[in-house]
Amino acid sequence: MTDVLAQLQSAVGGSLSIEPVMLESARSDKSGQRSVSPPLAVVTARSVEQVQAVMRIAHEHRIPVVPRGAGTGLTGGAMARGGELVLSTAGMTRVLEIDEADQVAVVEPGILNADLNRTLEPLGLRWAPDPASREISTVGGNIATNAGGLLCAKYGVTREAVLGLEVVLADGTLLRLGHRTVKGVTGLDLTALMIGSEGTLGVIVGATLKLTPLPTGAVATIAAYFSTIEQAAAASAAITAARLRPAAMELVDPQALAGILQYLGLPQRQAGSAHLLVQTDGDAAEEEGRDALAIISRLGGTASVTTDPEEGERLLAVRRAMHPAMEAQGQVLIEDIAVPRSQLVAMFAAIRRISERYGVAIPTVAHAGDGNLHPNLIYTGDEVPEVIWAAAGELFEAALALGGTLTGEHGIGTLKRRWLADELGDEQVALQRRIKAAFDPRGILNPGKVF
Incomplete structure (x- = not known):
């Protein structure tokens, strides 16, 4: 590991940190989970070239890499543990281009959602994805999780607002995916595949975004x-x-x-x-x-x-x-299920029954325009109690029974791995694992997340 750190130091200089405060911060995200030990190091990349250099070194030495933005995810998807290298794109914050005629912006992944929209507002434009965390979440993180938000019932989730991506693969190869045109169906849609992939297929280093008029x-x-x-x-x-x-x-x-x-x-x-x-x-x-x-x-x-x-x-x-507000009440397991909009009444009734059966407080909000609910399971202590997991499991079962899904916008991360096959089935999970292996044959990108 000393040799690896020396190579990284030579490649990225001051962007590499082994400071305890940096390592500790990378052990958790907003999910409330925490890894058992701190990662090997944190690289806060400042350029595409630095991301490529890190991935080449990690690929050569088979070092696991956890891509990370602002760390505001809610599923444990960006938390790192011992022996892993954190690759943060939070320092890549530039707006590279705004084309008012074509209503397109080209940005680096670390820019905050709200900062981008403050830049666009004087031009009468906006990037429509509007997660509740817009003041603290990055565009790259929004893309990696296919974030939704308050406006997505009318304006769509992140996938509908991304035209193209620049992605660094596990071996350091840079891919330019997608297009700048409104239409484009050349070949398989690798851009859409990358959106919502939670850092398991590549590291997003740039995005071409579709803007809309205010x-x-x-x-x-x-x-x-x-x-x-x-x-x-x-x-x-x-x-x-x-x-x-x-x-x-x-x-x-x-x-x-x-x-x-x-x-x-x-x-x-x-x-x-x-x-x-x-x-x-x-x-x-x-x-x-x-x-x-x-x-x-x-x-x-x-x-x-x-x-x-x-x-x-x-x-x-x-x-x-x-x-x-929920964090002020104690520890929170923030869940994210979606059902057909016509089934919202039935899902809220199910949440009430599950709360009463387990004696667990489950305050819930919902993006009612698209059927996406966020039950918040409140508990005390550092570890999630089994009663909370049991209640969450019944919530997922109820959502699936109503024709819904395990996650509408937060992703799978580590929180929902155990239920993935319940929705997708074993055959589809196996296919997705093969797709993951095609992008990352050595399995170094965000291991243990999703699958």
């Missing part, structure tokens, strides 16, 4: 409250069934709402209140807002509506505060 006109934001979460979920399903397309539609169950309001220092609602937030934009925003408000009122909700942008952002801030 919506013009009014934005209508509705804050609605119901007596139960099932009623709120029924209202969101009715809005979808009415063929309205809100930019954001978020559900917050009573436990989550109480915790968020306490965290933000805001007045509590009546006990048991569930929250539905709906935001419409574009030329039809006010009309769609009125239609959504009528559905909410008909189904028993009380609501207020605003077209003031600052007030709308303040209302959205309640939803964005979910994760820090």
